[in-house]
Amino acid sequence: MAEIVELLSSPSHRYVGRPADGPLPASAGELVGEIRIRAGLGVVGDRYFGRPAHREASVTVIARESLPDGAGLTQVRRNIMVAGIAVDELVGAELTLDSGDGPVRLRVRRAAHPCAWMDATIGPGAWKALRGKGGVRCEPLDDGVLRVGPVAFTVSR
Structure with missing residues (x-):
């Protein structure tokens, strides 16, 4: 059975400057029990909501199975963490x-490549370990709400 494990809606960027300097402090309430998604705009309240440069990549999804134990959305800065869905294989599909x-339909546009910040937030070697498993960037096609817990899913190509 698939589930939504964590949801993140962050109004601010935390990865500013060099990874060696560490991320900025997390905003209060980044991890939430539900998110509201708007078609073509992204996650309401998120730092990428409505930004033209991110409209085709405004919602990010990662599989819990890709992350080391203990790592979560606050470290990888994706919006949705799922379990039981191999999201990295879905580029070009509709989830x-x-x-x-x-x-809520999401057009999976491209891979969400990890960056050097992963070594600072998760631990040494995480950047290389997440290559090819960093999740996906999606364009939201529907307005809707997603909640932490069990989730039904379909994939169409």
Whole structure:
């Protein structure tokens, strides 16, 4: 069974400057029980919401199975962490998630490549370990709500 493990909506960038300097402090309430998604705009309240340069990549998804034990969304800065869905294999597909409030379709546009910050936030070697497993960047096709917990999903190509 698939589930949404964590959800993140962060109003600010934390990775500014050099990884050796460490990230800025997390905003209060970044990890949430639900997120509201707007078609073509992204996650309401997130730092990339409505930004033209990010419209086709405004929602990010990562599989829990890709991360080392103990790592979470605050370290990798993705919006949605799922379990039981091999998201890295879905580039070019449409992923539909329904956590009980109706389906939300996401067009999986491209891989979300990890960066050197992963070594600073998760631990040494994380950047290389996450290559090819850093999640995906998606364009939201529907307005809707996603919640932490069990999720029904479909994939169409």
